[in-house]
Amino acid sequence: MLIGELAQKTNLSRHTIRFYEKLGLIQVPEKSRRKNNYKEYPEETLSRITAIKEITARGFTLKEARGIITLINDGTLDPQRAKKYLVKKLKLVQKQMDDLARTKNNLLIMIDQCDTGVCDVTRLVREK
Amino acid sequence: MLIGELAQKTNLSRHTIRFYEKLGLIQVPEKSRRKNNYKEYPEETLSRITAIKEITARGFTLKEARGIITLINDGTLDPQRAKKYLVKKLKLVQKQMDDLARTKNNLLIMIDQCDTGVCDVTRLVREK
């Protein structure tokens, strides 16, 4: 499979695919090149990209995705280790959620103040 | 007030303060320099930075903060306009919260699977 087909099937741009290669998320064995130097992507790449997408959709970064995939392929990712990793991530996500909740509250208050005529943001800057 | 004092009072690094200057979030009139070329920051800068901090703490970016401050100083920021702006931001925040909630659920499921022995992340990559 050439990069164009892969891009179309994965709904990623060629640029993104090459970018993933640079990051080491995808590997193409140097041998699997056509005579014209075009890269021949194995079927695996498709499921690899699916995995990357599913992992990142779960809130992991690309680097983390690479780490996870490597661990799994090495067979080093036992449930206990995985759990530790996931719990750590969960805490981060929870923190982000808390931050956003605070932000949302602030926004709601400010929006309300816009109606009652006391705009908080305005006050912030006007007061010297 | 020199930059060192300002940095100490605002709890920002000198670098950050200069960075804010570059972004136009803070202005120092060219006249208010000491003979030795040191910048003399007016008291206002302190409240300006406080405003920036409070605005960004509410989930706005630095650019947005600059925009808000400019609008307010221009007196152009009437409640209706402000409300529109805030509601738009609220929607973005809500979207981020929804995304994070989904991520959190996925994490919880995966963590649970670690205990029951069916690790989802593992499955993702193992299946070809």
Place this chain on the structure above:
DNA sequence: CACAACCCTAGAGTATACTCTACACTCGTT
């Protein structure tokens, strides 16, 4: 054989918010 549509690499650009480095001048103290 021209031309579009594909492929290759290397590297720059975008966005956000810093963070740090290099190099040079200035201030206060010893």
Place this chain on the structure above:
DNA sequence: AACGAGTGTAGAGTATACTCTAGGGTTGTG
């Protein structure tokens, strides 16, 4: 006068995830 600490500018580096450009070769169709 030497020293550390403070200040100035300009510009590079960090992190994340792309996105695009330049410059070049290849393939297939009319």
